[in-house]
Amino acid sequence: xxxxxxxRRKSELGEVQLNLNPMMDLFAVLIPTLLMxxxxxxxxxxxxxxxxxxxxxAAEVPKEDKPPLNYTVTxxxxxxxxxxxxxxxxxxxxxxxTPQRPTIPVIERPTSCGRYRGTVPPPRAKNRDxxxxxxxxxxxxxxxxxxxxxxxxxxxxxxxDAYPDERRVIIxxxxxxxxxxxxxxxxxxxxVDEKGTVRALFDEVIIxxxx
Amino acid sequence: VxxxxxxxxxxxxxxxxNFISAxxxxxxxPEGHRVKKKxxxxxxxxxxxxxxxxxxxxxxxxxxxxxxxxTTTVQVKPxxxxxxxxxxxxxxxxxxxxxxxxxxxxxxxxxxVVILEESKVGEKDLSHAxxxxxxLFDKLKDEVEVQKRIAVTNKxxxxxxxxxxxxxxxxxxxxxxxxxxxxxxxxxxxxKFVLIKGDRQ
Numbered sequence: 001x002x003x004x005x006x007x008r009r010k011s012e013l014g015e016v017q018l019n020l021n022p023m024m025d026l027f028a029v030l031i032p033t034l035l036m037x038x039x040x041x042x043x044x045x046x047x048x049x050x051x052x053x054x055x056x057x058a059a060e061v062p063k064e065d066k067p068p069l070n071y072t073v074t075x076x077x078x079x080x081x082x083x084x085x086x087x088x089x090x091x092x093x094x095x096x097x098t099p100q101r102p103t104i105p106v107i108e109r110p111t112s113c114g115r116y117r118g119t120v121p122p123p124r125a126k127n128r129d130x131x132x133x134x135x136x137x138x139x140x141x142x143x144x145x146x147x148x149x150x151x152x153x154x155x156x157x158x159x160x161d162a163y164p165d166e167r168r169v170i171i172x173x174x175x176x177x178x179x180x181x182x183x184x185x186x187x188x189x190x191x192v193d194e195k196g197t198v199r200a201l202f203d204e205v206i207i208x209x210x211x
Numbered sequence: 212v213x214x215x216x217x218x219x220x221x222x223x224x225x226x227x228x229n230f231i232s233a234x235x236x237x238x239x240x241p242e243g244h245r246v247k248k249k250x251x252x253x254x255x256x257x258x259x260x261x262x263x264x265x266x267x268x269x270x271x272x273x274x275x276x277x278x279x280x281x282t283t284t285v286q287v288k289p290x291x292x293x294x295x296x297x298x299x300x301x302x303x304x305x306x307x308x309x310x311x312x313x314x315x316x317x318x319x320x321x322x323x324v325v326i327l328e329e330s331k332v333g334e335k336d337l338s339h340a341x342x343x344x345x346x347l348f349d350k351l352k353d354e355v356e357v358q359k360r361i362a363v364t365n366k367x368x369x370x371x372x373x374x375x376x377x378x379x380x381x382x383x384x385x386x387x388x389x390x391x392x393x394x395x396x397x398x399x400x401x402x403k404f405v406l407i408k409g410d411r412q
Contacts, residue, residue: 020262020263020266023266024262024265024266024269027266027269027270027273030273031269031272031273031276034273034276034277035276038276038279041287041289041295041407041408042407042408043285043287043295043304043405043406043407043408044298044300044301044302044303044304044405044406044407044408045300045302045303045304045305045375045403045404045405045406046298046300046302046403046404046406047302047401047402047403048391048402048403048404049402075384115297115409118294119294119380119381122380124381149412150412173384174384175383175384175385176383177383177384178380178381178382178383178384179296179312179378179379179380179381179382179383179384179387180296180380180381182384182387183296183297183298183378183380183404183406184296184412186298186404187298187299187300187411187412188412190300193411207387207388207391207402209385209388209392
């Protein structure tokens with residue numbers, strides 16, 4: 001078959017080939033470097049205020065006639081003790097919350113292992129005798145003692161309805177509590193999803209050293 | 212048989228060399244071309260390996276990686292000692308000094324400053340009635356000094372007093388309050404927790 005004019009020209013002049021090897025070398029260095037430096041997990045920030053050591057300024061001088069709410073969530077091994085206006089809020093039995101009988105006690109419930117791979121959910125002291133979540137099986141569901149964050153959100157929403165101008169929550173913890181229930185409590189009191197609409201609750205968090 | 216002298220032999224050799232050098236040079240084989248040897252008496256065509264498609268793939272990967280590359284100084288690198296809890300907050304992380312509290316040590320910007328014993332600070336490292344972690348305080352003061360010195364020449368990089376805490380889920384609450392108190396004493400006034408973005412519980 002006779003060659004076309006362009007093919008003849010090409011064969012006469014010789015095909016010019018771009019040398020891509022240096023570019024390949026560059027890519028081979030850049031890609032592993034970027035892979036090593038890339039962030040694997042997506043993170044978010046949560047604003048908090050400094051721990052209140054000694055008497056708190058917020059609790060002292062009320063700006064208006066209304067006394068400050070001083071909504072406090074104290075996290076213990078047995079659950080959440082809520083207090084407002086300096087008084088502990090009652091639990092389901094109508095009694096004021098105490099460390100032994102907190103306002104919202106921990107509950108035993110089947111829990112998904114997705115969040116707790118290789119560990120157990122808080123309160124960990126109560127779940128010490130339970131087997132840990134297998135990291136290779138995040139879809140497992142096991143029975144654990146857990147903090148009732150939904151009840152905390154519900155009680156916080158009721159309080160927000162009564163005091164819509166208040167934004168401050170004090171989160172305290174006992175010495176044997178670890179960090180995870182603190183961050184969960186901050187999430188549960190900050191906002192609520194009401195049928196697809198996010199409503200802000202108490203979004204100014206003060207961490208208090210507690211007792 | 213006429214014998215030829217050594218001199219004549221050399222002349223003949225020189226002429227042959229000149230003739231060969233005068234011949235047009237064979238075309239250089241381009242890179243990536245391989246001429247296969249005769250197989251079963253047939254001459255096979257040159258095989259060219261095209262790297263263009265590979266280059267396309269690498270270009271796409273490179274662009275994706277450069278886009279996802281984070282320039283923030285606060286980065287979470289989960290490990291056995293640093294299992295960060297989840298949050299449904301969507302607030303972005305700002306550039307700040309990062310204090311990492313793992314079950315084994317306390318770090319500032321990924322540099323260990325305090326070694327923990329069973330997730331607790333040793334008595335010798337504590338002051339202010341057990342509230343201030345002295346080695347952490349010293350390093351934070353150095354960090355503040357460095358940031359203030361940079362701020363003298365670069366107004367945009369001024370000292371904002373923001374500190375981000377990256378905490379393991381198991382660290383005890385007293386360690387957190389000690390670290391926060393220490394940061395407060397070292398002129399940091401804005402505190403942030405850095406958590407892994409997750410779904411609402």
